[in-house]
Amino acid sequence: MRFALEVLIDIQEIDKQLALLEKAKGNLPQKVREISSDLSQLETELEEKRALVEETTAKLKKAENDLASSKGKLQKYQQQLYQVKTNKEYDAVTVEIDSAEQEIDRLEFQVLEAEESRNNTREKIDELEKKVQTMRADLEENKKMLENTLGETRHAGEKLSKKRNELLKNLSKPIISTYDRIRIGRHGIALALLKNGSCSECSARIPPQRAMEIRMMNRLFYCEVCGRILIWKQEEDSPIVENEKTTE
Ligand SMILES: [Zn+2]
16 A cells, blocks of 8 residues: 555646646636737727728818819909909909908818828827737737647646556556545645644644554545545654654
8 A cells, every 4th residue: 555655646746747737828828818809909999090091181182172272263263353343343252252261261270180180190000000019029929938838738748647647557446536536626636744743735633543554654544624645754744753652
């Protein structure tokens, strides 16, 4: 039984390492997902801003065309003013000139407004493009890290599993199933050390008589509180043996 327990100790070490490998990749897939989602949000925003620039440019062009034609009209009316013969004609042309001037003011304002809005949007686009670029690099880096980790994990994991399978060959089926049952029920840790007179996992006190038996490692003993298999490693225990003997 001592040999079987020692094999179980090795298996538990392997199981701990396998759990660490799982943990190592744990955070990265989520991070990659998060960055991807943020990135696509920014890209959508960028597309919207670009569409807005096109829209504003079209508005600007129309206002500029209208402005040019209003200016043409104004020029025409101003020339007509020299050719009028009656007061009535003069008044009529003056009204046209006033209205053309008002239209020109309105259009000039529109052109300015469109230009300003387009400049603002372009600045936002520059900003967004920089952000998108940084985020893309960040995403690539995290993806690469994830791939590397998965690669390493896979390799290390395969090696560990192979070793584990080799070790399992030394154990009887009931011991294996007992170990696995406790491991699954106890967050991956099926073995506990007898240490300083207590269970190393749940700190329950072990009666001295029981402790002595556990130290022999002749059969399976379970912690009465957490149910784990209790083992003893002399090098990990403090020399409490003498004290225990005196309290017996
Ligand atoms: Zn315990």
